[in-house]
Amino acid sequence: MTEAPEFAFIARHFRSLAGPGALGLADDAAILAPPPGRELVLSADTIVSGVHFLPDDPAETVGVKLLGVNLSDLAAMGATPLGYLLAVSVPGTLPDDWFAGFARGLAGMQARYGLTLLGGDTTATPGPLTLSLTILGHAAPGAALRRNGARPGDGIWVTGTIGDATLGLACLTEGLADPTGHLVERYRRPSPRLGMALHGIAHAAIDVSDGLVQDLGHLCRQSGVSARIAAALVPASDAARAAGAAFLDRRLTGGDDYELLLAVPPDRVPALLDTAGAARIAVTRIGVFSDGADGVTVTGADGAPMRFARAGWSHF
Amino acid sequence: MTEAPEFAFIARHFRSLAGPGALGLADDAAILAPPPGRELVLSADTIVSGVHFLPDDPAETVGVKLLGVNLSDLAAMGATPLGYLLAVSVPGTLPDDWFAGFARGLAGMQARYGLTLLGGDTTATPGPLTLSLTILGHAAPGAALRRNGARPGDGIWVTGTIGDATLGLACLTEGLADPTGHLVERYRRPSPRLGMALHGIAHAAIDVSDGLVQDLGHLCRQSGVSARIAAALVPASDAARAAGAAFLDRRLTGGDDYELLLAVPPDRVPALLDTAGAARIAVTRIGVFSDGADGVTVTGADGAPMRFARAGWSHF
Structure with a gap:
């Protein structure tokens, strides 16, 4: 009697990613x-x-993206x-x-961020390739950052650059030029901003x-607050800036x-800069939270609120 | 600014299923x-x-099946x-x-088996409805049953009935008759066999x-063993028996x-019967494990080994 084909598939591609609790990916469940x-x-x-992701994105970057998100x-x-x-x-x-x-993409991310594959499932589909990942992490009791802790007066901070x-x-x-390849790299290979010690520094995060x-x-x-940010303060990479002002909305x-x-109160800014610096992650203050239910206001170069056709993306 | 459509969808259908660690399904992750x-x-x-599952299976039974498996x-x-x-x-x-x-199907299973929704993701697909579930349970250290513990001489036991x-x-x-509806119910609504205390009783389980x-x-x-079972000992429901001998292979x-x-050594059979009885789960001995790498032998009514076109199903 031969093994069912998914067992050989799993052994071929995924067994080397498995950690000790995965039981060789050969049992009903993992133990942790x-x-x-x-x-x-x-x-x-x-x-x-x-x-x-795009059907012709390189397989390795799809692995990077899946673990990255x-x-x-x-x-x-x-x-x-x-x-x-x-x-x-x-x-x-x-x-x-x-x-x-x-x-290979998964393996690189595992090595970089210190985690292993615990288990999963492999099935056929008549539809498109569908990759579903459940991730486990840990935090000190009560230390996990939430979305609901931002307070009026907290500064609005972002890591890295926005819009790449x-x-x-x-x-x-759409044929936008990318002479250095930086923009496509940023689309295909997200860099999760792990490594900062934000408990006691940020009131909220997303x-x-x-x-x-x-x-x-x-x-x-x-959080029950409003936000005001200045478009000119939102950090952009050189490559994104080169795309020009026409792409500001898009960014x-x-x-x-x-x-x-991040929502960071003024007195915790030195601590934020310390932990971000230690993790070599750039952080930029782009605005401030305030009272009220006015949502998000983005002021443009002329100081007037910008209007957007849509606020963001939905994949639903 | 309105919420993205998936947030309303999640609130409408899934928020009532969420447990305390799910943070109202409104954060980046759950805390447990x-x-x-x-x-x-x-x-x-x-x-x-x-x-x-079949595209026209009732939605409620798809929920039952997803949590059931x-x-x-x-x-x-x-x-x-x-x-x-x-x-x-x-x-x-x-x-x-x-x-x-x-x-509704998920809610019924949650109530029956004592678990809650912690989190997840909702996305669109151009393909078929795809439902991926990651389940968490707990066990005493070292007590989880594995597939690799069966030993020569262990009895081979099954719960319930096989083939329904x-x-x-x-x-x-295929138009097989199902006058009582039992067989279709069994296809659509698996009954996970939780509730037995098998640690120290079964050497292995799947x-x-x-x-x-x-x-x-x-x-x-x-486990590195062989198995011999008798087809006549494999428990069948009345409805399955009514389908006739032509469906024995299929069952x-x-x-x-x-x-x-389950792999159960002879001296643990009384304890097996006790815990199965307490959980009101029928258990039946259908054969025995032995030395060697001969795989699975099923003896038919004439005592000769049966041959199967295939040993089982693969959805890969």
Whole structure:
């Protein structure tokens, strides 16, 4: 009697990614001793070919992106990565060696961020490649960052630069120039902003996945505050700046940046700069939270509020 | 600024399923304090419309099936359910009220088996409805049942009856008669065999998801033993028996039963019968494990080994 084909597939591509609790990916479930005295932080994100990534994106970068977007959720909670489960729904038309590249992308992220594969599921689908990942992290009790803690007077801070990823997508689908390749790299390889010790520094956090304006709106709604930011203060890479002012709207509302948006009270700014500097992550103050339910106001170069056709992306 | 459409969708259908750690399904991740002194048991299973369930299966039973197949993995490990994350990829053609029925199915299983929704993801797909669930349970350290512990001389036991679900599928797709509706119910509503205290009783366990012969083969390979069972001893429901001898092969190799297959040494049989009786779960001895790498032998009514066109199902 031979093994069912998914067992050989799993052994070929995924067994080398598995950690000790994964039981060789050969049992009904994984077994994990949670770190004593810590809370677990759990999130799930699915990416679908043609919806969240391009069908001709390199397999390795799809692995990077899948773990990147999930690690970004842990970063937004201030959690430390522990492990993940991976459910893949595979169309019959996808060549087997696609998964060799995909697993290489996962392996690189595992090594960089210190987590291992715990388990998962492999199934066929008549639809597009669908990759669903559940990530586990841990944090000290009560230390996980939430979306609902921003207070009037807190500064609005972002990590890194905003808008590169959506411009990278425009390079791939609309012919925008990308002479250095920086924008496409940012679209394909998110860098989750793990490594800062934000507990006791940030009152609230969210990762910028669906667009800066929309995700800032989530923070406002969950916290019961309003936000005012200045477009001129939103950090842009040289490559994004080169795209010109015509792309400003897009930068502020496009998705896939996976930077962090933080609410930081003025007296914690020195501590923020210390931990960001230690993690070599750039942070920039772009505005301030205030009372009220006015949502997000973005002031343009003339000081007047900008208007957007849409605040961000929805993949639903 | 209005919320993105997936937030209203999540609030409408899933928020009432959420437990305390889910943070109202409104944050980047869930926070869970693991039960002190316990190990976590983690598994993921995806079901795809047209592959694992029929597109016209009632939405409520799809919810029952999705949680049922995942709870069955916990049952096979001897673990107690804790919570789950749910990733749904939704085709645009599916009416919104489908999810009301689906959530009812989940809610019923939550109440029955004592777990809550922790988090997840909602996304669009151009493909079929794809439902991916990651389940968390817990067990005493070292107590989780594995597939690799069966020893020569252990009896081979199964819970419940075998073959109903695959005959139920035949009723729905091939016109097999199902006068009582029992077979279709068994296909659509698996009953995960939680509730027995199998630690110290069973040397190994697996759930019968892909077919009795194939899943018994997994136990043999993982444990390094062979198995011999008698077809006549494999328990069948009255409804399955009524389908006649022509369906014997199908019963032994069809999937979706979600019964447990256990390796139990002779001296632990009284304890097995006690815990199964307390949980009101029928258990039946169908054969014995032995030395060697001969895999699974099924003896027919004439005492000769049966031959099967295939040992079980693969959805890959």
